[in-house]
Amino acid sequence: MITLPIIILYLLFFISLYFEVFLLITYFENSQNLKNEEENWQPSFYPSVSILVPCFNEETTLARTIESLLSLEYPKDKFKIIIINDGSTDNTQNVAMTFASHPQIEVYEKENGGKYTALNYGLTKTTSDLIGCLDADSFVNKNALKKIAKYFEDKETMAVIPSIKVHNPKNILQHMQHVEYSWGIFLKKMLSYLQALYVTPGPFSIIRREVYDTIGNYRHAHNTEDLEIALRMQSKGYKIVTAHQAYVYTVTPPTIKKLYKQRLRWTYGFIKNTIDYRFLLLKRKYGNLSILILPLGIFSIFSVLYFTTVVVWNVIEKIIEKYIEISTIGFHINWSNLKPDLFYLNTETIAIVGATLFCLSITLVLMGRKMADGQMKPLSLDLFYFLAFYAFIAPVWIAKAVYNVVFSKKTSWR
């Protein structure tokens, strides 16, 4: 039966499918480029680089972060680490000071003002060609910086972002995020080819110094300064690319509460920054970001909410039906009804399209895993966790982010 909710569902499925097809075309279109990048990654020259490490109460992870930076394969005279203690109240300053005597490291302390203030403070302390940032809960692969530097051989490239992986996933939630991050690696590489990256993530994104000189420093940007600066760069037509083989490992939230807070901040930041940069929407001069990616980002938020509402509504209806049945005849299972019968297989168009969409989504996730881990591992447990739980918890922070935007409630870092 064709009803309005079904028509809306068809529309959502069509647009989602369109996006996945678009990504696949982009992948096949660039498969040779991908191969070339993977084979030819040694840079021909080494620009000077400073890595800013803003930290607030990171006493447990800071030392490992700095050690991973020190183990980077990069000429020592071209590489500097700037630690900015953003008014930590724990032992972070003492941990930072243990590195103060290192010739490549500078340590600064300032009053707490938020991450973007720490980054801007760090910017005043360096004159390097390239400036990056590494959150103090992230660790870099030894050759990550070299692989990133290679992309700066193209003079038009203004920023390079790495591939972010989950550091040592332990519980179900982190395994689930491991799959999500793998998919993110694939997505960001495709967005890179489309010149439509809308974020330069905190962990180890590297930006040319002249970008800050031209468009200014970091802004508060609803606690998502990495998203705002990317949009600002896109609005000026700057090229941002992904070094998909430059791996950075980040410690992901181990609890639902922490994950919820992080994702709420990200989603809220995306919506608010998109509103701030709404002039980027649907204008050909801003490219694929404007025509496809940002509109689809907004679309995905509302489609998740709509789809969740439909599912929740159906579940409630089923519960009511079951309640009526039990209150009428008591609890009873008719085992003969449980026998599988192909006749009852849903063969409506929406079901077939839904199944296609699901299969294509899994394919893209597996392609992401191949890109991130070198193999697809289709039968791994973390993929099961991702499929079983992610769709149920993501709508919660998305709904809350939309609520916060509508009712002007701000999100916090922690």
Next chain:
Amino acid sequence: MKKTDLKKYLFAFIITAAIFLTATLLSGYFNSKKIDELRSIEDTISLDILSTETQFQLLEEASCEDISNSFLSQELGTLGERLSHTEDRRGSDKEITDLKRYYSLLLIKDYLLMKQVSEKCDFDPVFILYFYSNEGDCPDCIREGHVLTRLREEYPQLRIYAFDYNLDLSALRTLISIRAVENNLPALVIDDTVYYGFQGIRDIETIIPDLVDLREEGSATSTDPLPESSAE
């Protein structure tokens, strides 16, 4: 100015549209297969009933034992459930309504035949005619459907025939008229008496005290489906 490859946008659109078109064609194919399957079951039942009628006409020359115990088509129940499911999914389009009318006709024929056979052969089944509506005007029909389904499982010899009160079928209108069933649903006809409104399991057991004996006899015979879902 940044590049937007319009050809790629168009190409992606064509592929997506092609996937949708393929899904629509596949869905049409599978659904027509299902309808064919329903028709085939109806034809089988029709043949079964015709065969039973013929056997019945031969009764003058044969004993009741010669009449196959399977004359009560085993497939009526399956057909009813599948019809009800298909109606839920697709709604009452012409194709479904036609199938449902044919199915109701088969139910009536089965009911009449059963009555005749039971009189001749000293066989004493209990009949319940159940009239429901699935036009949203009968909230208790859902509960009544649950009750009758449960009773059918518990008393296999109980013969329950469920009819959509609003179905446009002259034979059904005649049955409704003969039994004087008013549009006050759900309605049950048991032993020529019409009971209106919801009747629970205990109510029906009180109306039919012989049910307990039937449980003990227990031989399985087919009955019609109870469209609790189609009563929604």
